[in-house]
Amino acid sequence: MEAAHPLVVRRRVEVRQVGIATLAAGLLALFLALGVGLGRQPLPMPLVLAFGVGLLGTLALALARYDAAVVVGVFLIAAVRVEPAPSDLVFAVVIAVAFVTWRFDLERVPLSITLLVSAFLALNLIASIEVIDPARAVTFFAITLYLGVLGLWLAGYVRSVRRARLVIGAYLAAAGLSAALACLALLAPFPGSELFVTGPRAQGLFKDPNVFGPFLVPAALVLMEEAVGPRLLRLRLATKLGLLSIVSLGVLFSFSRAAWLNLAVGTIVLLFVLALRRGGARKAMGLLAVTLAAGAALFAVTAATSSLTFLEQRAAVQVYDTQRFGAQLSGVELASEHPLGVGPGQFERISEISAHSTYVRALAEEGVLGLLAVLALMLLTLGFAARNAASGVNCYGIGSAALFAAWCGLLANSLFVDTLHWRHLWLVAALIWAATALRVRNPYPGS
Numbered sequence: 001m002e003a004a005h006p007l008v009v010r011r012r013v014e015v016r017q018v019g020i021a022t023l024a025a026g027l028l029a030l031f032l033a034l035g036v037g038l039g040r041q042p043l044p045m046p047l048v049l050a051f052g053v054g055l056l057g058t059l060a061l062a063l064a065r066y067d068a069a070v071v072v073g074v075f076l077i078a079a080v081r082v083e084p085a086p087s088d089l090v091f092a093v094v095i096a097v098a099f100v101t102w103r104f105d106l107e108r109v110p111l112s113i114t115l116l117v118s119a120f121l122a123l124n125l126i127a128s129i130e131v132i133d134p135a136r137a138v139t140f141f142a143i144t145l146y147l148g149v150l151g152l153w154l155a156g157y158v159r160s161v162r163r164a165r166l167v168i169g170a171y172l173a174a175a176g177l178s179a180a181l182a183c184l185a186l187l188a189p190f191p192g193s194e195l196f197v198t199g200p201r202a203q204g205l206f207k208d209p210n211v212f213g214p215f216l217v218p219a220a221l222v223l224m225e226e227a228v229g230p231r232l233l234r235l236r237l238a239t240k241l242g243l244l245s246i247v248s249l250g251v252l253f254s255f256s257r258a259a260w261l262n263l264a265v266g267t268i269v270l271l272f273v274l275a276l277r278r279g280g281a282r283k284a285m286g287l288l289a290v291t292l293a294a295g296a297a298l299f300a301v302t303a304a305t306s307s308l309t310f311l312e313q314r315a316a317v318q319v320y321d322t323q324r325f326g327a328q329l330s331g332v333e334l335a336s337e338h339p340l341g342v343g344p345g346q347f348e349r350i351s352e353i354s355a356h357s358t359y360v361r362a363l364a365e366e367g368v369l370g371l372l373a374v375l376a377l378m379l380l381t382l383g384f385a386a387r388n389a390a391s392g393v394n395c396y397g398i399g400s401a402a403l404f405a406a407w408c409g410l411l412a413n414s415l416f417v418d419t420l421h422w423r424h425l426w427l428v429a430a431l432i433w434a435a436t437a438l439r440v441r442n443p444y445p446g447s
Contacts, residue, residue: 098153137344
C-alpha cells in the first residue's frame with residue numbers, strides 16, 4: 001500500500017486538530033447553554049429525570065446503533081419549540097460518540113468551508129466584548145457554535161448511498177408527518193391540536209409558522225426531483241406525489257410569505273436546471289405540469305376551507321412590515337456605531353423587534369467582518385451547489401438540482417427572516433458540502 005505524501009499527512013493532522021478544538025468547544029458551549037437555560041428557568045424534578053434518562057438512552061443507542069441515533073436526530077429537527085431542542089441533545093451525544101470512535105471525518109468537508117465557519121465563530125467571540133446580556137450571549141453563541149459543528153460533522157457523515165437514504169428519509173418523514181398533523185389540526189381539530197397551530201396558521205412543533213413553512217420547502221423540492229427522476233427513494237410515484245401534496249399544503253397553511261417566496265424561488269430554479277440538462281426538457285415539462293396541477297389543487301382546498309380571504313390578507317402588505325424594515329435599518333445603524341458588532345444574540349436586547357434578516361443580524365452582532373463571513377459562506381455554498389448541479393453530481397443519490405434550488409430559496413428567505421439557527425439550513429448546506437467532496441474525488445461522475 002502506497003504511503004501518503006508528507007504534506008497530505010500534515011494537512012490531515014492540521015484538519016483533525018481544528019476539528020478537535022471546534023468539536024470540544026461546540027459540545028462544551030452547548031451544555032453550557034443548557035446549564036444557563038436551566039439556571040434561569042429551573043425545571044421540575046420529573047422532567048429533569050426524564051431528560052437524564054433520555055440522554056443515557058441516546059448514548060446507549062449511539063454506541064450500539066450509531067446510524068439509528070442519527071436517524072432519530074434528523075427526525076427530531078421537526079421539533080424546535082425551545083433551545084436547545086431535542087434534536088440538539090441527540091446530535092450532541094452522536095457527535096461526541098463520533099469523535100471518540102474516530103468517525104468525525106472533517107477531511108471530507110471543503111477546507112474553505114471549515115475556515116469560514118471557524119472565522120465566523122471567532123468573530124462572534126470578538127464581538128462578545130460589547131454584550132449587555134451575557135447569559136443571552138452565551139446561549140445564543142452556543143447554539144451557533146453547535147450548529148456550525150453539526151454542519152461540518154453531517155457533511156462528513158453522509159458518505160454513502162445508504163447514509164444519504166437514512167438522512168433524507170428521516171427528514172422527509174418528519175416533514176410529512178408534521179405537515180399532516182398541522183394541516184389536520186387546522187381542518188379537523190383533535191385533542192392536543194392546539195400544539196400544531198397558532199390562530200389560523202399551521203406551525204407544527206416550531207415556535208413560529210415562519211420557520212415551519214420554510215422547513216417543509218427543501219422536502220418539497222427533493223420530492224419534485226424524485227418524482228421526475230427517481231434515484232434514491234424506494235417509493236412509488238403515487239406515494240411521492242401524495243407526500244408532496246401534504247408538504248405543499250403545509251407550506252400554504254403556514255401562511256408565511258417568506259415560505260411562499262422560498263418555495264417559488266426553489267421551484268423556478270429546479271425547473272430551470274432540469275430544462276438545461278441533456279434530455280431534461282421532458283422532465284421539466286412533467287414537473288411543470290405537476291406544479292400547475294398541485295397549485296390548482298391547493299387553490300381548491302383553500303377555497304373549500306374558507307381560507308381564501310385570510311390568504312389574500314396575508315399576501316398583502318402588513319402593518320408590521322414597516323417595523324421590520326425599521327429594525328433592519330437600526331441594524332445598519334448599530335454596525336456603524338459598533339464596528340466589531342454588539343455581540344451574539346444582542347440585537348433583540350437593543351432593538352424593539354427582531355432583525356428579520358440573517359444578513360442584518362450578522363452585520364449588527366458581528367460587524368462588517370461578520371457580514372462578509374456569512375456572505376462568503378452562503379455564496380461559496382451556492383457556488384458549490386450550482387457546480388454540483390451543472391456537473392450532475394448528486395449527493396449519493398440526493399438530487400443536486402433540488403439541493404441547489406433549496407439553497408437558492410433559503411438565501412432569498414434569509415433576506416426577510418433570520419435563518420441562522422434553522423437546523424434545516426445547516427442540513428441542506430451539509431448535503432451540498434458532502435456532494436462537493438464527492439465531486440472533487442470523482443470529477444467525472446459518469447465514468
